[in-house]
Amino acid sequence: MPNKNNEAKNIIGVFDSGLGGLTVFKHFLDSLPDYNYIYLGDNARLPYGEKSPETIYEYTREAVEFLLESGCNLIIIACNTASAQALRKIQQEYLPAHWPERRVLGVIRPLAEHFANPKFKKIGVIGTKSTIAAGAYRTEIKKLSPQIKVLEKNAPLLVPLIEEGWAKKPETKMILKKYLHPLKTEQIEALILGCTHYPFLLPEIKKIMGKNVEVPDPGEIIAASLISYLTKHPELELKKTKNASRQYLTTDNPRLFKELGEKFLNQKMSKVSQVKISEL
Amino acid sequence: MPNKNNEAKNIIGVFDSGLGGLTVFKHFLDSLPDYNYIYLGDNARLPYGEKSPETIYEYTREAVEFLLESGCNLIIIACNTASAQALRKIQQEYLPAHWPERRVLGVIRPLAEHFANPKFKKIGVIGTKSTIAAGAYRTEIKKLSPQIKVLEKNAPLLVPLIEEGWAKKPETKMILKKYLHPLKTEQIEALILGCTHYPFLLPEIKKIMGKNVEVPDPGEIIAASLISYLTKHPELELKKTKNASRQYLTTDNPRLFKELGEKFLNQKMSKVSQVKISEL
Numbered sequence: 001m002p003n004k005n006n007e008a009k010n011i012i013g014v015f016d017s018g019l020g021g022l023t024v025f026k027h028f029l030d031s032l033p034d035y036n037y038i039y040l041g042d043n044a045r046l047p048y049g050e051k052s053p054e055t056i057y058e059y060t061r062e063a064v065e066f067l068l069e070s071g072c073n074l075i076i077i078a079c080n081t082a083s084a085q086a087l088r089k090i091q092q093e094y095l096p097a098h099w100p101e102r103r104v105l106g107v108i109r110p111l112a113e114h115f116a117n118p119k120f121k122k123i124g125v126i127g128t129k130s131t132i133a134a135g136a137y138r139t140e141i142k143k144l145s146p147q148i149k150v151l152e153k154n155a156p157l158l159v160p161l162i163e164e165g166w167a168k169k170p171e172t173k174m175i176l177k178k179y180l181h182p183l184k185t186e187q188i189e190a191l192i193l194g195c196t197h198y199p200f201l202l203p204e205i206k207k208i209m210g211k212n213v214e215v216p217d218p219g220e221i222i223a224a225s226l227i228s229y230l231t232k233h234p235e236l237e238l239k240k241t242k243n244a245s246r247q248y249l250t251t252d253n254p255r256l257f258k259e260l261g262e263k264f265l266n267q268k269m270s271k272v273s274q275v276k277i278s279e280l
Numbered sequence: 281m282p283n284k285n286n287e288a289k290n291i292i293g294v295f296d297s298g299l300g301g302l303t304v305f306k307h308f309l310d311s312l313p314d315y316n317y318i319y320l321g322d323n324a325r326l327p328y329g330e331k332s333p334e335t336i337y338e339y340t341r342e343a344v345e346f347l348l349e350s351g352c353n354l355i356i357i358a359c360n361t362a363s364a365q366a367l368r369k370i371q372q373e374y375l376p377a378h379w380p381e382r383r384v385l386g387v388i389r390p391l392a393e394h395f396a397n398p399k400f401k402k403i404g405v406i407g408t409k410s411t412i413a414a415g416a417y418r419t420e421i422k423k424l425s426p427q428i429k430v431l432e433k434n435a436p437l438l439v440p441l442i443e444e445g446w447a448k449k450p451e452t453k454m455i456l457k458k459y460l461h462p463l464k465t466e467q468i469e470a471l472i473l474g475c476t477h478y479p480f481l482l483p484e485i486k487k488i489m490g491k492n493v494e495v496p497d498p499g500e501i502i503a504a505s506l507i508s509y510l511t512k513h514p515e516l517e518l519k520k521t522k523n524a525s526r527q528y529l530t531t532d533n534p535r536l537f538k539e540l541g542e543k544f545l546n547q548k549m550s551k552v553s554q555v556k557i558s559e560l
Contacts, residue, residue, distance in 0.1 A: 044335045045325050050443075052533030055324045160440040163330075171454050178451070253332030278558050 008102065009071030010239055011036045014078050015063045018046040019257065020159075020196030021078030022264035024107065027223035028076075029267075032230070034240035038070055041261075042277065043252035047159060048081040049128025049195070056130060060086035061094055066277040068099050073236050075104045076226065080194050081128050083108045084136035103236060110225030111192055111218055112140030120148055120190055124183035124213075126155045127194030137192055151186055155179040155195075162197045173204060180208050190214040248272040288382065289351030290519055291316045294358050295343045298326040299537065300439075300476030301358030302544035304387065307503035308356075309547075312510070314520035318350055321541075322557065323532035327439060328361040329408025329475070336410060340366035341374055346557040348379050353516050355384045356506065360474050361408050363388045364416035383516060390505030391472055391498055392420030400428055400470055404463035404493075406435045407474030417472055431466055435459040435475075442477045453484060460488050470494040528552040 014025050018041045025039055048056050060082040067075050077083045083106030090104050125137045132154040141150050161172045199217050206215050250257040254272035262269055294305050298321045328336050340362040347355050357363050363386030370384050405417045412434040421430050441452045479497050486495050530537040534552035
């Protein structure tokens, strides 16, 4: 467990409700390997995707507080649901009141910036019930390019299917087709994978949507955006370091986290530790 | 929120990780309407079915403590996962140390007693990953009828499919067939629905298993067992009462709980209140 005090310690924190955020974190490790990281998964309380906005805010704020107290200068909320339902209030109320020098970012803004491209007329988004209900992608894209039509569709069964290891099964393909059908009918030109689990289905989704629909891996876009953010914000005092550290923390069983997590990350993990973050 | 103190108040508590336990509670209201009840759903932290045994114990103990402090003389843990992973330790360690006069029961023992019938040679069980990993049904049935062969199969996608309202969809039937196929091939004579959500699939499951396999609704069996338990345990001082009360409590949004809960219960609910039970 990290030592807690109020000093920033040249660490980037990455938070997700569980393992999904590792599909984003993987790209950070590829593109920005020389930074210290703490990855925190709230596996004991996942999934966030169908819980109420108040509960999602409370859980996310607790996790962010934990990472700030662990010395993170900057935190990326890698979870779409938490980014959609909790980030704004954390940025506008919690941080200015308690940690004015630190920064917390989400995954929706960088993806919206990428997709708010005048070459698109119609874009689709798939995500959890809560992410879609928040309309976060539509709102962010409309701010940047009001003329783009954004069609949102929740796809709540995809996370359990992926976690079950059923990405390649025919049942999953049937369910994917059902979810994607209305977006395909509307002839969208690009599709945002609005949940960190979905890149596991990238080949199947691309096959269903066809060659004319752009379906990029969100992790790549978010990592590119983080590179640009770090360049623009030297005041965060995040410095490259030799022998950069990676800490993996979970609120549930560390053995299960490591077993599945290494599949998500597609590489070996150092030690995983269990932490308690509720009701600090 | 109920007043908390240490007195028993002639109330039966029913606990579940969420709404599933209402399929059991419904039968209590039918068979034993003249008792006061508190139903508590831990929706903010559900599902329990794929979490670690330590986390499931901790969450269940907190919920049980909350119900005891709310004046429940007797608590039924309606959740199979919590019954399988937490009940024994609560009965053997927590209760004797803190609440020696109160009782906490689960759903596995009454179902095991029903199915440990010498007319059966081979019985199947379906449940969440955690319930099946605990082997609780096999252990309980073997204690009563060692000659019965018990085949257990986890079926983790059924809960999300039911919660999505997909009980009647062809995708759900395909997935059900896949899960039930090995049990059907083994020619089981009865099937235990080892998760409170599964009664929603009862017609589909019966159709797949065929006329020779008994698939009773677990709620009926558990309610019958509760009637018998109350008769045998007058020392619990649970008395029938006129204008018996029902309180519905959830750890997440009460409006969502009520909306979906009334479908599970198949009747109108009185007011639902939100409570905090973590880390008492």
